[in-house]
Amino acid sequence: MSDVARIAGVSKMTVSRVLAGHSVALATRVRVQQAIDELGYVADAAAGALSSGRSEFAAVLVPSLASSNFSDTVRGLSGALEREGLQLLLGDTDYDLVREERLVRSMLRYQPRCIALTGSQHTDGTRQLLERSRIPVVEMWDLPGNPIDMAVGFSNARAAREMVRYLKDRGYRKIGFLGGASDLDRRGLERLKGYQQEIRAQGLGEPRVIRVGESPITMSHGGPALDALLEQWPDTDAVMCVSDMSAFGAIMQCHRRGLSVPHDIAVAGFGNFEVADCCQPAITTVSVDAVGIGARAGELLVSALASGDSQAASERRKVTIDYTVISRESA
Amino acid sequence: MSDVARIAGVSKMTVSRVLAGHSVALATRVRVQQAIDELGYVADAAAGALSSGRSEFAAVLVPSLASSNFSDTVRGLSGALEREGLQLLLGDTDYDLVREERLVRSMLRYQPRCIALTGSQHTDGTRQLLERSRIPVVEMWDLPGNPIDMAVGFSNARAAREMVRYLKDRGYRKIGFLGGASDLDRRGLERLKGYQQEIRAQGLGEPRVIRVGESPITMSHGGPALDALLEQWPDTDAVMCVSDMSAFGAIMQCHRRGLSVPHDIAVAGFGNFEVADCCQPAITTVSVDAVGIGARAGELLVSALASGDSQAASERRKVTIDYTVISRESA
DNA sequence: TTGAAAGCGTTACCAC
DNA sequence: GTGGTAACGCTTTCAA
Numbered sequence: 265m266s267d268v269a270r271i272a273g274v275s276k277m278t279v280s281r282v283l284a285g286h287s288v289a290l291a292t293r294v295r296v297q298q299a300i301d302e303l304g305y306v307a308d309a310a311a312g313a314l315s316s317g318r319s320e321f322a323a324v325l326v327p328s329l330a331s332s333n334f335s336d337t338v339r340g341l342s343g344a345l346e347r348e349g350l351q352l353l354l355g356d357t358d359y360d361l362v363r364e365e366r367l368v369r370s371m372l373r374y375q376p377r378c379i380a381l382t383g384s385q386h387t388d389g390t391r392q393l394l395e396r397s398r399i400p401v402v403e404m405w406d407l408p409g410n411p412i413d414m415a416v417g418f419s420n421a422r423a424a425r426e427m428v429r430y431l432k433d434r435g436y437r438k439i440g441f442l443g444g445a446s447d448l449d450r451r452g453l454e455r456l457k458g459y460q461q462e463i464r465a466q467g468l469g470e471p472r473v474i475r476v477g478e479s480p481i482t483m484s485h486g487g488p489a490l491d492a493l494l495e496q497w498p499d500t501d502a503v504m505c506v507s508d509m510s511a512f513g514a515i516m517q518c519h520r521r522g523l524s525v526p527h528d529i530a531v532a533g534f535g536n537f538e539v540a541d542c543c544q545p546a547i548t549t550v551s552v553d554a555v556g557i558g559a560r561a562g563e564l565l566v567s568a569l570a571s572g573d574s575q576a577a578s579e580r581r582k583v584t585i586d587y588t589v590i591s592r593e594s595a
Numbered sequence: 596m597s598d599v600a601r602i603a604g605v606s607k608m609t610v611s612r613v614l615a616g617h618s619v620a621l622a623t624r625v626r627v628q629q630a631i632d633e634l635g636y637v638a639d640a641a642a643g644a645l646s647s648g649r650s651e652f653a654a655v656l657v658p659s660l661a662s663s664n665f666s667d668t669v670r671g672l673s674g675a676l677e678r679e680g681l682q683l684l685l686g687d688t689d690y691d692l693v694r695e696e697r698l699v700r701s702m703l704r705y706q707p708r709c710i711a712l713t714g715s716q717h718t719d720g721t722r723q724l725l726e727r728s729r730i731p732v733v734e735m736w737d738l739p740g741n742p743i744d745m746a747v748g749f750s751n752a753r754a755a756r757e758m759v760r761y762l763k764d765r766g767y768r769k770i771g772f773l774g775g776a777s778d779l780d781r782r783g784l785e786r787l788k789g790y791q792q793e794i795r796a797q798g799l800g801e802p803r804v805i806r807v808g809e810s811p812i813t814m815s816h817g818g819p820a821l822d823a824l825l826e827q828w829p830d831t832d833a834v835m836c837v838s839d840m841s842a843f844g845a846i847m848q849c850h851r852r853g854l855s856v857p858h859d860i861a862v863a864g865f866g867n868f869e870v871a872d873c874c875q876p877a878i879t880t881v882s883v884d885a886v887g888i889g890a891r892a893g894e895l896l897v898s899a900l901a902s903g904d905s906q907a908a909s910e911r912r913k914v915t916i917d918y919t920v921i922s923r924e925s926a
Numbered sequence: 927t928t929g930a931a932a933g934c935g936t937t938a939c940c941a942c
Numbered sequence: 943g944t945g946g947t948a949a950c951g952c953t954t955t956c957a958a
Contacts, residue, residue, distance in 0.1 A: 265935065265936070266935090274944075274945085275944070275945045275946075276935090276936080276937095276945090276946095277937080277944070277945055277946080278943085278944060278945075280936070280937060281943090281944085284937085287943075288943070288944085289943060289944085292943080292944085304723065304724070304727040306700070306703050306704055306724075306728075307704055307935085307936075308645070308704065308706060308934090308935055308936070309704035309705045309706075309936095310641040310642075310644045310645045310650060310705065310706065310934095310935080310936090311641075311645050311934070311935035311936035311937085311950090312935080312936050312937070313641040313936085313950090314639070314641050314642050314645055314934090314935080314936070314937090314949095314950045314951065314952085315935075315936040315937040315938080315949075315950055316936080316937055316938075316950085317937090317938095317950065319641060329660060329666045329669060329670070330663060330666045330667065330670065332661060335660045335661045335666065336661065338660060339660070339661065342687075351684065351701065351702075351705070352685065352686075353682065353684070354683065354685045355683075356673075369637065370682065371682075372637050373637055373638055373639065373640035374640045374641065374682070375639060375640075375641065392635065393635070393637075396635040397637075482869055483869050483870060483873040484869060484872070484873055486873075487873070512870075512873065513873050516873050516874060516875045519875040520875065538813055538814050538815060539814060539843075539870065541815070542814040542815055542817075542818070542843065542844050542847050543847060544847045544850040544851065596951065596952070597951085605928075605929085606928070606929045606930075607929090607930095607951090607952080607953095608928070608929060608930080608953085608954095609927085609928060609929080611952070611953065612927095612928085615953085618927075619927075619928085620927060620928085623927080623928085638951085638952080639950090639951055639952070640952095641950095641951085641952090642934090642950070642951035642952040642953090643951080643952050643953070644934095644952090645933095645934050645935065645936085645950090645951080645952070645953090646933080646934055646951075646952040646953040646954075647934085647952080647953050647954075648934065648953090648954095
């Protein structure tokens with residue numbers, strides 16, 4: 265910056281003002297800009313952050329960047345946050361709470377202005393770290409009973425219960441559930457819990473639960489899970505899956521087994537991923553606005569920043585996101 | 596840090612040493628650690644970067660985080676880079692070269708230690724910025740004729756040509772191509788070019804090209820593209836698609852039209868995404884090791900950093916990634 | 927093994 | 943509109 269200043273024949277402060285877009289005489293501004301271009305000067309953001317006491321970072325943590333719902337959420341978030349000139353610090357926790365704590369700790373070192381996390385389960389260490397950081401925090405994809413700060417999500421359990429009712433309304437009575445094997449995916453567990461509750465509430469007998477595969481659940485988990493289900497409960501007439509991914513795998517497996525969907529067995533998914541709409545038969549599913557969750561979370565963070573609310577001062581806000589059962593061909 | 600030092604009864608320097616893992620007497624280290632825990636102190640990375648003159652950032656740019664191949668590449672990269680303690684600065688260019696330049700400029704302000712980009716096409720501004728930055732650069736997913744620094748990729752055109760030959764070997768003669776409408780996806784364009792070249796080279800008549808949809812190509816692009824193809828060239832006996840996504844969409848559309856795949860029409864994809872293996876019929880495709888591209892790129896960057904090579908000093912290295920045509924049921 | 931001082935590249939603040 | 947000076951919170955370097 266000194267070099268630029270020297271070449272332009274001004275002080276460093278003037279260069280700084282030009283860069284920040286503050287008021288500078290036009291002629292001066294032009295000279296400075298020329299010097300900048302000539303040198304290919306790029307201002308050091310770390311120095312700026314140190315001096316001004318405010319970084320331009322926003323931290324974002326999702327369980328898996330490869331899952332389309334979370335990458336959609338990130339897209340929604342980045343819209344709102346980049347508009348504020350914030351640079352996203354993105355991390356994936358791999359569904360691991362300890363890894364999440366490590367990432368939070370490491371990101372906090374960059375003094376982010378705010379942070380978005382996925383889920384409502386965190387280690388005590390994570391919570392403490394975030395509370396002490398006093399920056400706006402938003403938890404996504406869930407509705408925590410005791411949010412750290414703000415939250416944007418929905419009840420995964422209730423959504424699953426609604427799907428059970430939908431299936432019952434369509435006449436299915438022997439309904440199974442295909443979930444992931446891991447207890448780390450809390451949202452998946454919530455869906456399972458909702459399924460079990462509603463099956464009991466509706467008097468549909470004992471829950472038929474198969475849990476296969478580590479999160480994130482992928483297409484390839486669906487086939488083996490379906491096989492296991494039909495082996496244990498051959499008379500099952502409908503399956504609901506923790507994700508459209510496994511629902512798709514299950515449907516393909518039905519084709520292979522010569523079962524017609526939904527005639528021989530109905531299959532429902534969760535998430536309304538693209539495949540659910542494109543698949544043949546199209547998959548009945550629960551539609552969740554993943555981009556919207558991110559966008560809403562971003563707005564909450566931005567407005568918390570704008571109002572200068574520290575975490576403690578902000579009224580803890582929970583935003584509930586709508587979901588809908590989308591009836592298609594598969595169930 | 597002063598607070599920690601005061602409470603522990605040592606100087607700031609000792610605290611700094613404890614944090615950096617330098618040699619400190621055990622008793623002192625314990626006292627310092629206690630003070631850190633007590634205060635919930637988190638060191639400021641920006642200040643550290645400023646002082647030491649080296650950040651802990653690695654910049655990574657992909658066209659789209661939502662595409663599974665690029666998110667796989669990011670996974671490969673983060674393995675190698677996080678092992679070095681580098682924090683990823685992730686950005687998606689949305690297939691837009693101008694946006695790429697803007698992102699590069701903005702990321703360079705954080706003085707990243709290295710940077711990974713996708714593709715070999717960049718604006719002049721981007722190239723200049725990167726050359727002046729003098730940090731290791733790797734371009735991925737392509738083999739540039741004139742790399743900025745290093746590159747990890749393969750010839751998309753040659754891979755497409757190989758697929759044409761595969762189809763010809765299987766007896767198909769009227770082979771169409773379903774690509775994206777956008778010229779911004781250079782890798783897609785290369786595949787198209789390869790298809791055209793090989794169709795001509797093999798004397799298979801005029802290329803039959805349909806271009807539909809913006810990148811990233813998704814499942815929903817496949818159906819309409821197939822319709823358009825069959826409308827224009829009803830006697831087409833095989834289709835190769837720029838991506839497994841559109842191949843899947845095309846196959847589903849075939850089902851709807853009552854066409855059997857591959858009996859009535861063969862369909863091939865590109866990328867070996869999960870859906871290609873799970874789909875019924877399973878999709879013949881070109882398998883590319885997306886994670887491997889990222890991992891290899893990460894290794895190149897890390898070793899360039901280790902050897903202290905500036906960009907200028909490093910022998911420009913190009914790593915060629917293997918691909919294979921995977922024969923499945925759909926073609 | 928520990929401490930003191932200098933300085934990293936910016937911006938805030940106050941003069942002019 | 944512009945410039946000088948003093949931080950910002952660390953690490954480097956050198957000395958004890």
